[in-house]
Amino acid sequence: MTDAKMVLMANQIASFFATQPGGDQAAGVAAHLKDFWEPRMLNQLKTYLGQGGEGLHALVIEAGQAL
């Protein structure tokens, strides 16, 4: 998929967890990604994060460390 679409999808997930109470929003994002994203999608995200992760929600960037 295009990076733009991937960023949009990841940010949608982050936007949900950002509204949730408690301090573990990034963990929620990471768990969701691991549970539902196929490895090649996760790899694309990790590669993109490695390139700076432009446009990604802060929670996705934080979650990236746990992927």
Add this chain to the structure above:
Amino acid sequence: MKDFIIPWENGTGIQDDIDRGTPAKTGKPVTLTIDGMEITVPEGTSVMRAASELGIQVPKLCATDSLEAFGSCRLCAVEIEGRRGTPASCTTPVHAGMKVHTQTDKLRRIRKGVMELYISDHPLDCLTCSANGDCELQDMAGAVGLRDVRYKAPKNAPLANHFETRNTSGEANPEWLPKDDSNPYFSYDPSKCIVCNRCVRACEEVQGTFALTIEGRGFDSRVAVGAENFLASDCVSCGACVQACPTATLQEKSVIEMGTPDRSVVTTCAYCGVGCSFKAEMQGDQLVRMVPYKHGKANRGHSCVKGRFAYGYATHKDRILSPMVRDSVDQPWREVSWNEALSFAAKKLVGLQQKYGQKSIGVITSSRCTNEETYLVQKLTRAVFGNNNTDTCARVCHSPTGYGLGQTFGTSAGTQDFDSVEKSDVVVVIGANPTDGHPVFASRLRKRLREGAKLIVVDPRRIDLLETPHLNEAHHLPLKPGTNVAVVSALGHVIVTEGLYDETFIAERCDVDAWEDYKAFISDERHAPEATEALTGVPALALREAARAYAQGGNGAIYYGLGVTEHSQGSTTVMAIANLAMMTGNIGRQGVGVNPLRGQNNVQGSCDMGSFPHELPGYRHVKLPEVRKIFEDTWGVELDAEPGLRIPNMLDAAVDGTFKGLYCQGEDILQSDPDTKHVAAGLAAMECVIVHDLFLNETANYAHVFLPGSSFLEKEGTFTNAERRINRVRKVMAPKNGYEDWEVTQMLANAVLKETGGKPWSYAHPAEIMAEIAATTPSFAGVDYTVLEEKGSVQWPCNEEHPDGTPLMHVDGFVRGKGRFIVTEYIATDEKSGPRFPLLLTTGRILSQYNVGAQTRRTENSVWHDQDVLEIHPHDAENRGLRDGDWVRLASRSGETSLRVKITDRVSPGVVYTTFHHPDTQANVITTDYSDWATNCPEYKVTAVQVSPSNGPSEWQERYNAQAEQSRRIEAAE
């Protein structure tokens, strides 16, 4: 339908099928004596029914057990000791100690006199009548011993009647009316009508449409449709009137053509998620008619136009019966043997995995196929291909239900059975159109609404449910597409801030910390209906009144559909709905609950069977080693622990060049999935697409292998409906393609295993597949074909703990333990209207057509809907200079198409609506690739569009049709 009793046969599923005259009742036991025999029945039961329970059939004409007693024909008169006269047994309830006589000289005289009068105005053409052998009038003439009709015409004057076209002088009979053959499926012959009123009552009581009435009085009484003919009337062709008619007045055209059936098998409808039980009535291997089965627990003897009549596709000339292959999609198809096709497919799939990796191929299971077939397809990818690339059409409909209810309640299951609606006091329908999408449930709901239940509809359109005759209190919240979360949260805000929540239920049954978080969140003024009104378009007062009605109106039940799920916040709305039910304590008993109305017949089952890429059967994540071990031990292979690709991800990966092969059973993703151009690009990028279907569907335009499928009439198996009810599907004829679909999947698996050296599969019957499902999936542990034969159906969970199944979920506690409130912040979709695309398009379906129309378009149902049309508000139409019926161009950022316009205030200004049943229109050219944040369920329900005048089909449509025609060529056999 007449009291046509076919002997009980083993394996047909038919149980007691006698018409007992009046409906069953529940009440305390009452004992009485009928013809000297004692019987105990529930209070409220009619004398007629009590007699029938004893095996005594009191003669009757206007009574049938699907309708409340009417007492007009007088044929069922009985004598009761200590009472004067001869009361009608259908309208007389039983009393303790009552002594009834059903056969006396007096009663015989009365009945004979009644029948004589009936027959005096009825043609005596029994031998050539279509109801011959299946006519209650004929039966009753025999039962009462009628031997003569004494009424003769007076001298030099004709005897007035309704059945002779001309009198003896050759003059036209003014009382005679011609047949009405306008309905494609049944005929109305007024000359045979005995004005018993059963059709009118069936239309009112069973269907709830009120299309029929009796006009005139006495001799002039006629069944009337309030229009020129049946087709032009409000009739929805459900067939309840035909079924209720005791004569040939309302008769299926198939029976007129073929004659009466000689055997009958109970099976399950293959259309929507209601899952109606039907008797397939047969002559040999020819289907004569489908009659809803009165012991079917989902439909209780009712049907819609699709289930009862629209089965002609199964024998349509378009069906492909031979396997076909081709090397590339620009070539014509080549018919080959099964062996050649399977070997061709297997070599391609194995070759792709060798070249592009184990995860380069996958499957799409079908929500139209059986549980057993779906189970095998997902097993094929997990156990044979060695990856988790399996998905199903639930991805594009109810996947957010899986996530949302799973997070809040602990399971995605709908909480109720359909009977539950009979106990509801307030019914909330959100983003669903039951009269069109789930018609038999809608009829059951309408019955409850006529009894006084309140209705709350949350929908951008004024759906037909709001036009229910004799509707009591109704609220319509016509929200702007895309604002579901804001509206449902505002309902929650009103309930919480006005103190209407059920504190005891929350304290006992829910996670109290999560409730406190939620309560603080939802109490904020930004969720108040006054604050959201500008955003949602729903007037604040209307929303407050609806919230109060739901919270304070007694048993509150929520039913929802794809108008909830198919949004970028689909999962969030599902959670918001669950929050509403929990805060009001509307969970865990009859009449309440959260009920997703599933689109296709086996959406529930296909999800249960492990079709999703992250879950093994029974909704258990593939990451869990203890779950994988169960299947690894059973299947003898190691399983992939990582989730596979979902349908949109498969298409993306295909465009990227890493996903190369697909086995697609019984789905037409090119027509049904969003952003058609992207789907086409994905399919075109694959090197092996295997389509397994009845027809060369749109997806097959991009296929390399076509494996012909079998219809639901040609296979054994089970479907699971929206209430988790596992119903048997029974084979009533041999598969025209040679194999049931589970056999085809098994042959494909074995062809691949032959290439890879694996151990072949050897299922001999779907019962063996169900045994494997039961052995590996705790919620199905108690399900087997013997149990289904005995009980008719069961609702999962069905296991040691629940041997009879589970009609209601979460009765004593939630599946996850404590119900979990989840904060549901509204986040606007990125799909927004603007200067270029100022309108919002939302899509849905219509009663007569089903999904992509592959089945219903190949039936006479197209007389009601032969093309998709665009509904637009008069204001928006006027701004664009459009008149009703004009061609318009419908464009979004994804694409454009053309279709005709229908001007209606059913949609609000700024909103347009269409269906996606016809490939000529391809509504999904317009929809975008935006999707639900949690599940990737596409956002079908919100697309920013522009509508402008047009001269006809767009260039894209013409190009598409030309390509489709080219792609469907079949090489002539040598």
